[in-house]
Amino acid sequence: MDQPMSLEEIEAKHRREKKELQAQIQGLKKIAKNDKTKKKELTIEIAKLESELELRHEEELAALDNAPGEPDDTASLEDEDEVPKVKLSKAQKRRDKKQQQDKERAEQIKLQEKENLHGPRNIEIQSITNKLKERKLSIFSIPSDGDCLYQAVAHQVLATRSNTLSVEDLRMQVATFMRQNKEDFLPFMSNPNTFEMLTESEFNDYCDEIVNTKVWGGQLEIRALSNSLKCPINVIQASGPECIEQGAEFEGPPLIITYHRHMYKLGEHYNSTQAICESDS
Incomplete structure (x- = not known):
């Protein structure tokens, strides 16, 4: 045995x-x-x-x-006339300790959720959501991987114009348009280390990065997208101007995307939008 x-x-x-x-x-x-x-x-x-x-x-x-x-230490009787004195086993003590830890953890989670409810991320999302509701739209989530601007625009092009464009297509169009119209973009671009205007070589490197890497896109890229696609782009945001309009001179429904400053810890982010269904509303 x-x-x-x-x-x-x-x-x-x-x-x-x-x-x-x-x-x-x-x-x-x-x-x-x-x-x-x-x-x-x-x-x-x-x-x-x-x-x-x-x-x-x-x-x-x-x-x-x-x-x-x-010895059985769950309970002991020193005298028949005395009230039994209960002694907890080691296993019971462990269970009680774990139960207390779980309770404290649950309370901490509730406290964190309450703090998050009034945090900058949720406040920003609620503000953007309310502004979209006035347009009968809701947020369409886009992954945060460096391609968020291009994926949001691609989603809008498909939804509003039934045209399928890949992220690679859009990045190539942006870089090509910026190169062809360098004088319209270069004055607004500076070296992040020296804060001086980009040199010819640095500008070309920047355009190469747009095509070959997942470098994040911003206001200049939105301008290039609007012009290369020849369609208006509206950016809805929580603070500052409610809607930044780019390419108002072009015809057709605008591509409507959202700009978030506090969506992720990594920094700024773009989402797309979609029409609110009657069942959702």
């Missing part, structure tokens, strides 16, 4: 099993890295695996506390 494991052996076993579980979880995360549906399923599966392992560890520790040959 196998000898029962000591507390030290059980704790060592638990540490080993936790490491093995973490390795298993990392493997699962790699599989679902670029699949949003699998990520949601994976989150549920991970929580289940962690919960099952934690419950089994608690049961093993509780079984050790109540093993034969050891």
Whole structure:
């Protein structure tokens, strides 16, 4: 018959099993890295695996506390006429401690959510959302990957003109237009280190970066997009002018995008817009 494991052996076993579980979880995360549906399923599966392992560890520790040959410390009666004095087991103490930690964590989460509710990000989103509602529009989320301006414009071109343009197409059009109209852009561009106007070489490097990298686009790129696509672009924002209009001289419905200063920690961001369905409103 196998000898029962000591507390030290059980704790060592638990540490080993936790490491093995973490390795298993990392493997699962790699599989679902670029699949949003699998990520949601994976989150549920991970929580289940962690919960099952934690419950089994608690049961093993509780079984050790109540093993034969050891005094039962859950309760003791010193005298039949005295009120029983309850002494908590080690397992119960661990459960009580975990319950208290979970309670404190839940309170901290609620407090953080309350602070976020009145934080700059949520205030900005609410302001933009209200302005879009007046136009019967809502925010259409665009990934934050450096291509947000171009992806937002591509989404608008498809929605308003049924024309499909890739991010690469738009970046090439912007760089080409800026090169062909250098005198209209160069005076507004400066070196971030010296604050001097860009040299001819630096300007060409900037245009090359637009085409070959995920460099973020701003007001100058919006101007180039409007002119190269020959359509108006409206930018809705929370502070400053409510709507920045570019290319008002062009005909047709404007491409309407949103500008966010506080959407992500990495910095500024652009989203697209979409019509509000009657069911949504």
